[in-house]
Amino acid sequence: MRTQVAIIGGGPSGLLLSQLLHRQGIDTVVLERKTKEYVLGRIRAGVLEAGLVDQMRTAGVSERMDAEGILHRGTVISYGDTQINIDFQAHTSKSVMIYGQTELTRDLYEAREAMSGNLVFGVNKVEIKDADTTAPHVTYEINGSMHRLDCDYIAGCDGFHGVSRQSIPKTVRHEYEKIYPFGWLGVLSETPPVHHELIYASSDVGFALCSMRNAQLSRYYVQCDLSDSPENWSDNAFWDALKRRIPEEHADVLITGPCIEKSIAPLRSFVCEPMQWGRLFLCGDAAHIVPPTGAKGLNTAASDVHYLSQGLVQFYQSGETAAIDAYSAKALERVWKAERFSWWMTSLLHRFPDQNAFDFRMQQAEVAFLRDNPNAQAVFAENYVGLPY
Template sequence: MRTQVCIIGGGPSGLLLSQLLHRKGIDSIVLERKTRDYVLGRIRAGILETGFVDLMREAGVGARMDAEGFTHTGTVIAYGEEEFGISFHDHTGKDVMVYGQTELTRDLYDARAAEGGNLVFNVDYVVIHDAKTDAPFVTYHVDGTEHRIDCDYIAGCDGFHGVSRQTIPTSVRREYEKVYPFGWLGVLSETPPVHDELIYSWSERGFALCSMRNANLSRYYIQCSLSDSPDDWSDGAFWSELKRRIPSRHADALVTGPSIEKSIAPLRSFVTEPMCWGRLFLCGDAAHIVPPTGAKGLNTAASDIHYLYHGLVQVYEDKDTAGLDAYSERALARIWKAERFSWSTTNLLHRYPDQSAFDLKMQRAEIDFLRSNDAAQKVFAQNYVGLPY
């Protein structure tokens, strides 16, 4: 087979790139190691920056998002019994959209299927060949049979454990990582959200987050030990602990119910440089990971897709490689700012096992400063809604 762009990874970033390219008349093939149902079964975040929302609309897949998504104009920061709001709209004139990643991915799958997109599932043994030449190709197996795709460019959208990043020689790439000494225990429940906006809550017992997917589907998180297992936490134990970590007026209003999904996510910050090698370009988790604090994971993938998509269009429409030549530099400049925001917000709101009394006082002073300083709130809001591409 031959295509113009071979996309490795059939998650939201790979699908979005394929859909955007299709609308510009650029062919692609998407390789996914799992099934569509498996990908749609993964529970992920659902807070979209303004840039991501615009990309979905540009890709022609924004109708259901616009109809069913929830516009959020701000957020709540709580500490102990105190809380304050930060208005994104007042500080930036922009908002964020709450729309589950599962639904977003479903929209992209449906659009690619309706338009005859070439998606290959259940692929194994993916190998990227000759990425440093003008004739790269990819081999893979399906049901024990090897296949080959010749292409002009390769987009590695296959996540942290995929083959794309590993294809770049260790003599070329440099990796930066911070592993945090805690995780997030998350519960999804068919219950109404406790508040109209997200609540990020610092407490002496650890961090908590009250979020939502829709009017009757809520997502809650509590900071937990990395040694914990979801099986260690009954639903009752989770709800009791969550109530201890949020202001009592919200705890009293909290509607609890059986969990329909429960999992623990470790937290890490990770970046690899460069994000390209020859005609191979890394996107999303293949190149970088952020802690979920601040909702940047999916959104940083979207910014990568923005830069890569426009670079590819520039090549095919104008025979100009300037956009692709600058891809890694442009993407990383924005990624490191998103990493800073996620790292900073994580440090602001979580309890660390080795925090001293002085550290706790400084943490509280940082929260008080954010509460009382308009300029600090503006910076927070600018980062949350998404820095410009």
């Protein structure tokens, strides 16, 4: 089989890239290790930057997002007794959209299937070959049978544990990583959100986040030990921990209920450079990971897709390779800014095991600066709604 662009990974970044290219007449094949049902069963973030919202509209898959998504014009930062309301609209004239990644992925699958997109599930033993030549190809196995996919370019959208990054020689790639000494215990509950905006809260007993998926589905998180287990947390223990960490006015009106999903996610920052090798390009988690504090994971993957799709469209329409050749540098410039913002928010709002009195005072001073300085709030808002592509 032959295609113009082979896409490894059938998550949101691979599907979005495939959809954008298809609408420009560029042929793709998407290879996915898991089943469609498995991909759609994963619970992920749901804060979409303005740029990703625009991309979904460009891709022609925004109808349900526009109808069901919740516009957020600001957020609340809580630190002890201090509350700061960051007004995105006032500072940037932009908003973010609350729309679950699962639903976004479902929309993209439906669009690709409606356009007879070539989606191949259940692939194993994927190998990227000759990526540093003008004739790259991918081999893979399905039900014991080996297949070969010839192509012009390969997009590695297969996540942190995928084969794409590992296919770049170790002598070429440089990896930067920071592991945080805590995780997030997250729950999903069929209860109305405690507040109409997200609440990022820091307290003496740790961090908490109040988020939502829709008007009757809430997503909450509390900071926990990396060695902890969801089984150690009863529903009542979680709600008690959350109430102790968020402002009293919100804790008093919090509606609790059974947790329908409960999991612990570790936090890390990770970047691989470069994000391209020959005709192989890395997108999203295959190249970089951010702690979820700044809501940048899916959004940074979307910015990669923007730069790569623009480069591929330029090549297939004009034969020019300037944008493709500049992909890694362009994508990494924005990636590192997103990494900085996510690291800053994580450092500001969490309690660290080795935090001393000086560190604590620095957090307090940073919060006070954010509270009192409109310019600092504007910088926060600009980063949160998403830096321009």
